[in-house]
Amino acid sequence: MYGREIFAEAVKEAFDRCPNLDPKRDIEALIVGHMGESYEHQGHTGPTLTDWAGLLPKPATRVESACASSGAALRCGIFAVLSGLHDMVMVGGVEKMTHRATSDVTEFLAMASDFPFEQWHGMTFPGLYALIATAHMYKYGTTEEQMAMVAVKNHRHGALNPKAHMQREVTLEQAMLSRVIAWPLKLFDCSLITDGASCLVLAKPEMARKFTDTPVHIIGSGQASDAIGLYEREEFTTLKAAKLAAQEAYRMAKIESRNVDVAEVHDCFTIAEIVAYEDLGFCKPGEGGSLLEKGVTTIEGELPVNTSGGLKSKGHPVGATGTAQAYEIYLQLTDQAERRQVKGAEIGLTHNVGGSGATATVHIYRRE
Amino acid sequence: MPENPPPTIEQFYKFIGEKKLMAVKCRRCNSLILPPKNVCPKCFSTDLEWIKLKERGKLVTYTVIHVPPIQFQSIAPYAVGIIELEDGPHLLGMIREVKPDKIKVGMDLVVDFDTNLPSQWPLWPRYFFKPS
Numbered sequence: 115m116y117g118r119e120i121f122a123e124a125v126k127e128a129f130d131r132c133p134n135l136d137p138k139r140d141i142e143a144l145i146v147g148h149m150g151e152s153y154e155h156q157g158h159t160g161p162t163l164t165d166w167a168g169l170l171p172k173p174a175t176r177v178e179s180a181c182a183s184s185g186a187a188l189r190c191g192i193f194a195v196l197s198g199l200h201d202m203v204m205v206g207g208v209e210k211m212t213h214r215a216t217s218d219v220t221e222f223l224a225m226a227s228d229f230p231f232e233q234w235h236g237m238t239f240p241g242l243y244a245l246i247a248t249a250h251m252y253k254y255g256t257t258e259e260q261m262a263m264v265a266v267k268n269h270r271h272g273a274l275n276p277k278a279h280m281q282r283e284v285t286l287e288q289a290m291l292s293r294v295i296a297w298p299l300k301l302f303d304c305s306l307i308t309d310g311a312s313c314l315v316l317a318k319p320e321m322a323r324k325f326t327d328t329p330v331h332i333i334g335s336g337q338a339s340d341a342i343g344l345y346e347r348e349e350f351t352t353l354k355a356a357k358l359a360a361q362e363a364y365r366m367a368k369i370e371s372r373n374v375d376v377a378e379v380h381d382c383f384t385i386a387e388i389v390a391y392e393d394l395g396f397c398k399p400g401e402g403g404s405l406l407e408k409g410v411t412t413i414e415g416e417l418p419v420n421t422s423g424g425l426k427s428k429g430h431p432v433g434a435t436g437t438a439q440a441y442e443i444y445l446q447l448t449d450q451a452e453r454r455q456v457k458g459a460e461i462g463l464t465h466n467v468g469g470s471g472a473t474a475t476v477h478i479y480r481r482e
Numbered sequence: 483m484p485e486n487p488p489p490t491i492e493q494f495y496k497f498i499g500e501k502k503l504m505a506v507k508c509r510r511c512n513s514l515i516l517p518p519k520n521v522c523p524k525c526f527s528t529d530l531e532w533i534k535l536k537e538r539g540k541l542v543t544y545t546v547i548h549v550p551p552i553q554f555q556s557i558a559p560y561a562v563g564i565i566e567l568e569d570g571p572h573l574l575g576m577i578r579e580v581k582p583d584k585i586k587v588g589m590d591l592v593v594d595f596d597t598n599l600p601s602q603w604p605l606w607p608r609y610f611f612k613p614s
Contacts, residue, residue: 220551244545245562245563296549343517350542
């Protein structure tokens with residue numbers, strides 16, 4: 115299947131979930147996240163996806179922010195509705211990756227890092243997050259075993275998700291013994307190369323009830339940037355852009371981190387989930403590993419994280435990831451997450467990171 | 483060489499080809515800018531000059547790449563790290579002439595140069611790090 119065909123399937127599901135929606139009449143524009151032209155030799159994805167979704171001649175724009183492309187597309191959709199220019203828009207994302215060799219995918223993904231000062235020196239994406247992992251291990255004593263616990267947890271969650279790429283559990287031993295990709299990161303510390311698409315319909319709050327009995331309110335949005343090169347940053351154990359995006363989103367939502375009931379965070383590598391806990395204020399800097407040891411972030415825990423299976427098990431079709439995270443939170447806040455349902459979840463959060471942290475978006479959602 | 487070479491990435495790598503590690507300094511706010519930027523990101527001045535850096539630093543973090551992009555396959559596994567230069571800025575590069583298991587965060591490294599590469603985009607000569 116081509117990426118546009120996968121996207122059309124996601125759009126079809128969204129339409130089926132809103133029986134009162136007349137897509138050709140009601141959806142006024144599309145904003146779609148897509149990272150790489152190289153995978154399918156296809157640029158200009160905005161109108162391509164719109165055509166396959168049956169929504170021509172609606173205006174369509176592609177947003178590229180590496181792995182945060184559809185988190186950024188979601189934010190642009192919020193701009194479109196809040197500005198008053200549109201009453202209803204579709205936001206989403208797509209990436210078709212698995213037909214390419216791993217070495218090609220490695221090279222395409224690396225394009226989201228600094229070419230002259232990182233890629234040129236042999237750096238890869240697992241390598242960049244390995245640099246973060248090494249720094250975290252030295253500064254805080256975080257262990258390879260704690261990182262492996264992220265993989266075990268997210269695969270356990272993903273095994274319950276019929277849309278997950280890899281619906282099976284892994285053991286700590288399997289994760290620890292998997293082959294080294296970029297020390298200290300091993301195969302099971304890395305998210306998956308996945309094909310996927312996702313989309314959401316955004317509407318003015320007063321309109322949403324006309325189309326669905328189960329709307330979810332977006333109550334906070336934050337985004338920030340940092341240097342494209344990881345080496346330029348002041349610190350390597352935290353993503354400053356994610357911290358700033360979270361602060362902005364919490365402020366807008368008028369909540370604090372302790373009010374979050376369920377979160378989808380950007381676990382492109384296991385260390386990234388540990389850093390996300392700290393950047394989002396779920397724990398103090400350096401304590402991310404201990405949250406895993408205590409089981410706080412499992413579905414049964416106090417603060418379930420990545421109930422979908424995360425990028426690690428659900429998969430990471432990079433351009434689709436941001437709105438796929440929002441889709442999982444939508445399911446959770448409308449009691450449709452079936453075997454993964456977090457009982458009584460009122461407030462959800464998504465954390466979507468581009469590259470090694472040069473882009474971060476955070477969104478906060480509330481049950482109707 | 484012109485009197486005042488432009489404060490560009492291309493010029494940075496031309497200096498690397500001459501075995502010189504150079505950074506841009508802002509004459510207005512004294513910021514030391516590496517990677518070089520042609521407008522000072524702190525005060526927006528374009529009154530910039532090149533200065534030579536000490537080719538020494540300490541390793542801040544590192545990794546050993548086992549699965550490389552195609553063009554690096556013949557040398558994998560190889561170590562890459564970020565050093566904090568004695569003059570302050572950070573730089574990312576390969577760590578050579580040391581076994582990966584002997585690499586330690588905090589170790590002293592010096593900058594050396596591999597000038598066997600043609601000096602034309604995108605094939606720059608490379609700097610790399612090695613034990614002092």
